[in-house]
Amino acid sequence: MNQRIKDLKENIQNLNDAGVRKTYLYQYVAESLNETEGEPTQIRRAKAFAHVLKTVEQQVLPYEKLAGTMLGMCQLYENVMSKEEQHDYATKVIEEYLAKKKQDQDFDGSIQFGEDHAKSFEDDFTSKKSRWSLMSRVHHDASIEFKDLQQVISDMEEKYKDADIEDYEIGRELERAFKIPYDEEMKKTYNDLPWFLGNHINLNYGKMIAKGFDKLIAEVKEYLSKAEDPEKKEYYEAALIVAQAGSDFIKRYAETLRNYKEQAEISETRKQEIEVMAAICEKTATKPADTFYEAIQFTWMLHIIASMQGGSALSFARIDQYLYPYYEKDVKEGRIDAAEAQELLSCLWLKVNEPKMRTVQSVTLGGITRDGKDASNELTRICLQTAADVGMPYPNIGLRVNKANPDWLYTQAVETAKAGCGQPQLLNDDVWIANMKKLGYSQEDANDYYNMGCVEIMVPGKQPNWGVCEAIAFPVLIENVMKEWKKNPEKIQTFDDFMKLYYAEVDEAVEADYQDVVKKKATMKDQCYDPYCSLLIDGCLENGKDMLQGGSECPMHWSVYAYGIGTVADSLCAVKKFIFDEKKITMEEMYDALQKNFEGYEEMQAMLLKETPSYGNGIDEVDDIANDVLSHFNEAVMDLNKKAKTDKFVSTLFGYFFHIYHGEIAGATPDGRMKGEAFSDSMGPSQGRDEQGPTRLLNSVLHLNDDLVTGGYALNFKINPSFLNEEKGEKAIEQLLKAYIENGGPQVQIYTTNTEDLKDAQIHPEKHRDLIVRVGGYCEFFVNLDKVLQTEIINRTLYGEA
Template identity: 35%
Template sequence: LSKRPPETFHEAVQSLWFLFVILHMESNASSFSPGRMDQYLYPYYQRDIEKGILTKQEALEILECLWLKFNQVVYLRNQNSAKYFAGFPIGFNIAIGGVDEKENDTYNDLSLLCLKAQEHLGLPQPNLSVRLNKNSSHELMQAAIKVVSLGSGMPQFFNDEAIIQPMIEDLGIEEKDARNYAIVGCVELTTHGNNLGWSDAAMFNLNKALELTLNHGKCLLTKQQIGLDLGSLETYQTYQDLENAFQKQIDYFIDKMMAAEKIVEKAHQDYLPTAFLSTVIDDCLEKGLDVTKGGAKYNLSGIQMIQVANLVDSLAAIKQLVYDDKMISQHDLLNALQEDFKGYEIMQTMLLNKVPKYGNDVKWVDELGNQWACYFREKMKCYTNYRGGPYHTGMYTVSAHVPMGENVGASPDGRNALKPLADGGMSPVYGRDLQGPTAVLKSVSKLNNSCTMNGGLLNMKFLPEFFKTETGCLKFENFLRAFVDLKVPHIQFNVVRKEDLLDAKVHPENHQSLTIRVAGYTAYFVELAGKLQDEIIERTTYENI
């Protein structure tokens, strides 16, 4: 922050902290990420170690002090906002590992010390991420797995093989910037120091759009006309007719969303310019433009599509049971949805159990998800944000899958009205992924990675016993290498027993330090709303790979 660069490792860490504090006093604070901190701090660390003025233990203590300071920052949110960002995630992220400009795997002593700090403290901040690639070292992966096994929900893992090339090809990011990508907030991808990504520009509820398409544009919950009346499930003669109507409904609401987006961005330009942030984002000073007016080198806006898993399961059920096999009539299914399955319990059981579900490596089902994710992504390419930059898409929910579910009526996948949608963004609906974790990876790998350039999120839950042996940890490393080879962009893990979560809900005073991975962030389990706690408890738990 001064005219001279830091002279020591300790000064460099202090500079990062002061920069973080000042930026979080500005409205666009979440745009700041310490990024690849192990790469930035390593020259100072190495020089101090060689001069004998710093030991590894002293460096670890400094990092752990920084970790403690991160946990002193808490956002103030109103009640409605807190539903969508439960647990009050702070929105900054530290990444370690990755590749250099020549695609070589890069990690160092500081990478391991960052993991050690998380191992020792187990706190929810900072949001620690590890970048993996095809050449990631056994040492780094095993150190990360050890921390995962302790149950703090960290680190999460990002896949260079799935992220760098689509950044270059789909968003026009320069190769050197793409290779140096970092993470903002939960799982939102960003270039380093030259980007205003506006990661959470909007969330789009695909399942509500399907509900309106099936019911003359009327909400099943309020009976109000809020969408286009394109017909109903009873009037669509073929599955293709339904798809055509669904496309039009999506297009209609995208237009409304984009109009609102421009108003929001203009308001930031007019009333919330961020001068200090503009001084630390490349090209703003050269252009003489505030970062909210397009001063950054890259001016992206990210839209989340929510929730593909429920959408896929619903469309698969309609396609197979209504149109292909004709086991359920169009009239009866529409009535069942309107009545929230009251009196239609046998039909609900058929919808839940007679049709294969996303997350089980069933090609035709998984390809439905890719079809609609790609359609949504392509529509975003038709728009430019108010700063003159492109829109891109993400597949993550924070905790919005719970309140968004409260705004969706009964759905053709057998889900009752008001119930949560699937967690994560790329994750299957809990309890429906029956073929094991590798099948989940294979299903998710069928999603085009251009759809998750604003971030994608895959949640998984394992029992702690899996990590008790060396064999278990080696199996888990092989699982992560399969994650890399399949080019899935992101994965993260809860390691916890269902019994402990149930006890924490009944006796929160005994579990004050229990942390859980909600979406792309970790929070204290006892601070979460009851509905979100229930959803986390019901997520599929794996005993083996």
């Protein structure tokens, strides 16, 4: 890492540590919407977006070689409460909640929306009875810093430890309460439109940087001149507004850079750099990119423009594919070398981590081309090296691997992971390409897949938002079966009877997700638009429709999430072993023990914890159960596509941090887990129960049938960094990962950490600012996580310990 990149990283970290930030988005959007009352929703949406781009302050930051930042949209919030005020306010919030809870025994803390409310991604999760803000980046519109929120939650938990309130309720109420008090009318105007936008998506940057805004605007005008259908005319009018706004925004940045050059006290060398940046912005405001520098600056500017309107998870997708021709041409013509390219990529990698950028931004590397050839190239290697050098959690790298790739790809993957950045995850082309084809995609589109955000599999530049359903916690369904047994004990005489009821619960949960999607689709129709994102999604211009109204070339994916395979497999195995096979426990005893959270059943709990075969150890007895559950779930989700008209339903075995927030509100489980404790993460084993080494863990995963996993998959693999300090350890891990992939493992994400460092970071966070861990399918700075989530990560098995 050269000095510029060191300085840039330090500056970005200082910006992130500077304090709470407010956004002008609500204000700017409301200003425009108040001027366009009575106009069509789609046009109002486009004009509001254009107003945001025209109004937002543009800033130039030190050290950067890529212009474009969100900071003008999110200034520091000045009215942060003192510690004493935070404590007093928190007390008031909890007292009011307790009073409400006492008055209404059925109140569970969830927020209800009207039938016609088009819920955003955040609405979907922050309205639940569980808490949501388990890491700082998702503490949206916060009025206090995340570390202060953590402290005040801890204080209230202690203060109200004897009151009728759970810890998760305290956390939920306080994360909702400590919000910046934006003007209510302004936010209502914003929400009533509704301000819906492209989330969990990749825009076709590669196509756009090769085309340029002038040509795009000319195409839109041509379509508009020929359109006869009123709805198509409206779409093209909106498209023209946002296309011109995007071009003007980049052109304005050229002026901003030149003004900065003239007014700032900077060196002559820096002035020359600023002029180069200005010239590139001036050109790419209208014309396509010709050089690598132009291509990466244009890509970043398109990304910033999309980020200006808010939202979550925006992916660069296959960046080593669409940027490589520019790099290759520049190298051949002597304009750039690998070091210069890496410096530019380092700027991109770092700027993704600036304050208020979208969460879980991703890139995909390697794999094969659309026509099936090895896609790994020199830019693939440089991107992996960049991730290792800059040491930041984002962008989240999906490294596609297959038999056509050279061996150096695995070697570089381990080298990058060794650096402690938590990257990359490995994605198995053989699995995902085959499963995408089962959804009906062409060979070319399947070959072109990318990981959106965390691990979600999509086709780049051709699909609208990733649709979200209610996540299904496999272990929770056992609780439902036990309740069903209590009502009618005759229903369960054998373990097969138990499983029959369990599968019925799975089917019911999957069907509930389908019905949820039907309602969401109904509220989205003729209400939800994102003209800018639609401009960069294939099919929308050709079809004359917004991507959220069916204009995209490929359909929307609705993800049916499920997780907790380790906890449910262990629990079902315990039921089979101790109740039905060995008859050491009766159903009545198990039911009573779970209801009482094992109070009075400590010996039973100890037996369950010690003697239950656990998933993750290569034991067929429990792995068979895990496979049966997974297979039934995948088949149930795939069957939804028989009645889906246009969109696709996909199964996603990934839990983000759902395993914490669902675990907190769930009762005890038959594996000995107590009420409120975390479930197993995504496709991983129960925390600490995989005791037979990494090969046995991967063998358990390989035991599972992944033929119908179509949405995504997350398996965390935690390695002691000391194990990789010697070449022998590196080669061992490299060969283990390669064997896992070649034997059909869908996905794995390795990260290095030291348990003692993690424990010390909980006590002395200031000493471990740059410590990165894998959470779900993504990475984060350990100190930016909720303490419960931190503890869960500490409790995962660490491989390679002495």
